[in-house]
Amino acid sequence: xxxxxxxxxxxxxxxxxxxxxxxxxxxxxxxxxxxxxxxxxxxxxxxxxxxxxxxxxxxxxxxxxxxxxxxxxxxxxxxxxxxxxxxxxxxxxxxxxxxxxxxxxxxxxxxxxxxxxxxxxxxxxxxxxxxxxxxxxxxxxxxxxxxxxxxxxxxxxxxxxxxxxxxxxxxxxxxxxxxxxxxxxxxxxxxxxxxxxxxxxxxxxxxxxxxxxxxxxxxxxxxxxxxxxxxxxxxxxxxxxxxxxxxxxxxxxxxxxxxxxxxxxxxxxxxxxxxxxxxxxxxxxxxxxxxxxxxxxxxxxxxxxxxxxxxxxxxxxxxxxxxxxxxxxxxxxxxxxxxxxxxxxxxxxxxxxxxxxxxxxxxxxxxxxxxxxxxxxxxxxxxxxxxxxxxxxxxxxxxxxxxxx
Numbered sequence: 001x002x003x004x005x006x007x008x009x010x011x012x013x014x015x016x017x018x019x020x021x022x023x024x025x026x027x028x029x030x031x032x033x034x035x036x037x038x039x040x041x042x043x044x045x046x047x048x049x050x051x052x053x054x055x056x057x058x059x060x061x062x063x064x065x066x067x068x069x070x071x072x073x074x075x076x077x078x079x080x081x082x083x084x085x086x087x088x089x090x091x092x093x094x095x096x097x098x099x100x101x102x103x104x105x106x107x108x109x110x111x112x113x114x115x116x117x118x119x120x121x122x123x124x125x126x127x128x129x130x131x132x133x134x135x136x137x138x139x140x141x142x143x144x145x146x147x148x149x150x151x152x153x154x155x156x157x158x159x160x161x162x163x164x165x166x167x168x169x170x171x172x173x174x175x176x177x178x179x180x181x182x183x184x185x186x187x188x189x190x191x192x193x194x195x196x197x198x199x200x201x202x203x204x205x206x207x208x209x210x211x212x213x214x215x216x217x218x219x220x221x222x223x224x225x226x227x228x229x230x231x232x233x234x235x236x237x238x239x240x241x242x243x244x245x246x247x248x249x250x251x252x253x254x255x256x257x258x259x260x261x262x263x264x265x266x267x268x269x270x271x272x273x274x275x276x277x278x279x280x281x282x283x284x285x286x287x288x289x290x291x292x293x294x295x296x297x298x299x300x301x302x303x304x305x306x307x308x309x310x311x312x313x314x315x316x317x318x319x320x321x322x323x324x325x326x327x328x329x330x331x332x333x334x335x336x337x338x339x340x341x342x343x344x345x346x347x348x349x350x351x352x353x354x355x356x357x358x359x360x361x362x363x364x365x366x367x368x369x370x371x372x373x374x375x376x377x378x379x380x381x382x383x384x385x386x387x388x389x390x391x392x393x394x395x396x397x398x399x400x401x402x403x404x405x
Contacts, residue, residue, distance in 0.1 A: 244279045
């Protein structure tokens with residue numbers, strides 16, 4: 001009796017499932033229904049809802065078709081294989097047409113935020129025809145030159161875009177001058193370089209606007225100076241960072257380096273100069289295998305360190321020396337050769353190569369070697385000085401202390 005009830009229940013459930021499947025319109029039927037309706041008689045919400053249901057049906061049928069496709073291929077059933085492939089191909093044609101896309105865009109532009117950006121993002125994902133483009137026009141021409149370049153950006157409407165600034169441009173500043181900003185017209189600045197704007201809902205063009213003059217920019221010292229006159233008085237930046245050594249002003253677009261401020265004369269329409277700094281940070285001084293605050297006596301020990309080129313100039317011919325004024329310290333090996341280190345990279349005294357991430361000192365090769373005398377009282381503070389010098393004679397010094405166990 002119980003078995004009979006289970007059979008009846010399973011039959012009812014199976015029948016209801018078949019009825020439900022049969023009652024659900026196929027993707028083809030839903031697409032035909034959408035195409036038969038007058039767009040102007042429907043709200044934006046109704047249209048988007050219809051396409052959401054269609055996309056759900058397409059996804060479900062595509063999944064089943066792919067299963068049949070791979071199953072038929074594994075069994076060698078050519079008829080089932082081609083049927084599944086044809087079904088997949090047919091499903092790919094059930095997409096929004098351009099007239100519907102254009103109609104929805106027209107309706108979207110009349111909406112208020114945040115609904116406007118939400119529906120625009122939906123249209124961007126669901127319409128193959130809606131790809132608004134922001135064109136950045138860098139073009140300029142003069143008496144002896146003509147420069148033509150455009151960059152196109154396609155992103156979800158409403159998303160953030162950071163406009164290029166002067167420091168990112170590679171165009172010849174002597175021909176163009178300095179970027180003043182970006183305009184919706186070619187002769188008036190609307191946005192500043194580096195400003196963040198929202199991606200437009202329709203195709204837009206922003207024009208680069210240039211002005212004659214020389215600009216000196218340096219975030220480290222806070223310098224941002226624009227000079228329009230022909231006589232250019234070159235500033236000398238001063239940084240709070242004691243490790244920073246000023247190396248000059250550089251215009252990468254013309255490969256012009258100013259190391260003697262009194263000798264510069266403006267060339268052409270101007271220039272965009274960025275400060276060059278030699279900077280080196282000495283970090284993580286390590287006594288290998290020991291705590292430097294509890295050092296043993298009468299034991300040979302190795303010391304290494306990590307360092308980083310935090311400036312904008314590559315450093316070459318680097319070597320480090322270790323010294324101490326303590327009577328209890330005997331330094332056995334006081335110098336290690338470090339080689340070169342490009343700007344923005346980090347290394348250690350014995351790394352095989354530099355990286356953009358901080359490294360740990362490993363192993364005793366190419367390290368300082370020293371011994372603390374056996375008669376050094378416990379708790380004695382040992383002062384050390386680590387100095388790094390490059391091939392130009394620039395030096396960076398780090399003072400630190402250790403303690404006898």
